[in-house]
Amino acid sequence: MNNASPQQFTGDTQYVASEDLLATVNIAMTLQKPLLIKGEPGTGKTMLAAAVAHSLGKQLIIWNIKSTTKAQDGLYVYDVVQRLYDSQFGTHGVDDIAHYIKLGKLGEAFSSDEQVVLLIDEIDKADLEFPNDLLWELDQMEFSIPETKQTIRAKQRPIVIITSNAEKELPDAFLRRCIFHYIDFPDKAQMEEIIRVHFDDLDERLLQQAMNTFYMIRDIRGIDKKPSTSELIDWIRALQAGGIDPYEIEKKIPFAGVLLKKDKDMQTLEKNTR
């Protein structure tokens, strides 16, 4: 493993990170431990991995976790059906099992010659057991394929970033191995910076009005699903495209459907703005 040139993540032109977050990313990279990121939806958990990969000039491998994902899927898949199919026709290479072993995302990250950034996205979606099944692999950075008696070992220890929406609690044994960071919801100053990164030319008044309205809505009691950064960006885009007069934003709240996704929340908003 190559530790010779410690690289450091300092942010990215497309991603605004707080100082705390930057420090944590670097802690995880130096200590070679997986980085576990939690935070409200829409605070850029997934984006972080892309930003890290981009700023370090590394390839990003994304492993999207679904409720049906098994730990095994990330390692390798043995395509027995294809092999059976091929065997009917005596296709060349049927006797070679290695031919039918397809590496999963984790396997891909391990076998890459260059160090990569591996994003395990929304790990809490999977079964309760899932994180535990990956302990050894993430610790030792290797796994074996019994079918071919082969061991896949990480050539370059990947930078592992894991996101969770806290739908399920993660097992202690797994947590102990991680570096943890909780992304706070950005305050106004930080939000302004994030918005500016996404828009080249933005009417100053539109920005201010939209921001004020946005934080006003977030502060309303009884809003179930608070709008987040990504919704604000979509909303500003809609306001821009619609050519809305900035001074009307706070009064009328046009395109409120972009910010609020639930009927109940829309009603709450109406009640509070009347």
Added chain:
Amino acid sequence: MFLDFFYALRDHGLDVSVGEWMTLMEGLEKGLHRSSFSGFYHLARAIVVKSEAEFDKFDQTFAEVFKDVPFEGPVPDEVMQWLLHPKEDLHADLQELMMRTGGHDGTFEELLRMMEETLKQQDGEHNGGTRWVGTQGTTGYGNSGWYPNGIRIGGESMHRTAMTVATERRYRDFRTDRTLDTRQYQIAFRKLRSFSTQDPSAEKELDIDGTISDTCNNAGKLKLRYKNPRKNAVKLLLLMDSGGSMDWYAGLCSMLFSAATKSNYFKELHTYYFHNCIYTNLYEEPTLSGRTSVPTEWVLNNYGRDYKVIIVGDAAMNPHELVERRYDWRTRTYDELTGLDWLYRFLAQYPYMIWLNPEPLPDYQSFWTRTHTQLAQMFKMYDLSVDGLDQGIKALMSRH
């Protein structure tokens, strides 16, 4: 002094392991705290705390342990010296830690050895100040400001000292000691399992992967393989106190009940209700009407030793309800067994049994809590909360 921090954290209920502490030491050794106190706060939090719900505990502990460190201005010499040269203190700390933990733990020896090796390897390399590792603080990092590459954010310093951050307790709202929802209960119940492929009653299912693999190895001639399905073999008997003093906790109990039934996870789940204590009859409905009564004897006869039993009740009753034979007005006779006898019979029959109590164990004795204390000695009793259920489930997996 930093070892005190470790123990303070543990005292405050943060489950910090020696492994995590070693990681923190390693981080300090590599200069990740950037020779600053706020850097130390941040590094420690990232390594030690694993949930935003625990940030508050961490903040409190931090503020308590380092209460002598001023909010603003220079950090005291003693602390600063340690932050600048963690290695010197490290050896003393490690030795002390080993003494305190007894030093007989094999895994700890292992950690210590690994730690020593890391230290040796790093001698001479990391103190000069490479780009970002070093204790001399020559890094491009400051303690303040933002570092978004290529973007300029204002000119103002966002710097806040660790003490101001810690004492602010911004994460207070995230504490989850008290919040209860069925999801958390369900998750706790999910831990109650023992997967088995040994279930003789289960129908065998076709092992598709195995079949194909066998067929391939058999030169393409079909060869079927069957396997036992993997199923949760846990059978659960839920006995709930209903009515009287339990009315206070009706919401809590129904939450537990719905979590247990909703998960549809156990091989068998049977629920019965009783009032105050278990006597000759149990009831199928919480209304405890005579129509739904089932002889307790029948329950004991039909549900064997392999059932796991959870009793839910506040264990608050008049002591005579527990130890005296009850007079049955219908048959005009005394019951043969007292409530206590019945409970002993349950204890004798079911090795896997816990008691969940919505009321915490009282600090002092009163007339109504005497039975509570007594039953808490007889049974493995846990609070009816997420934490309590968690502990209880763990206990249910082993014999009492």
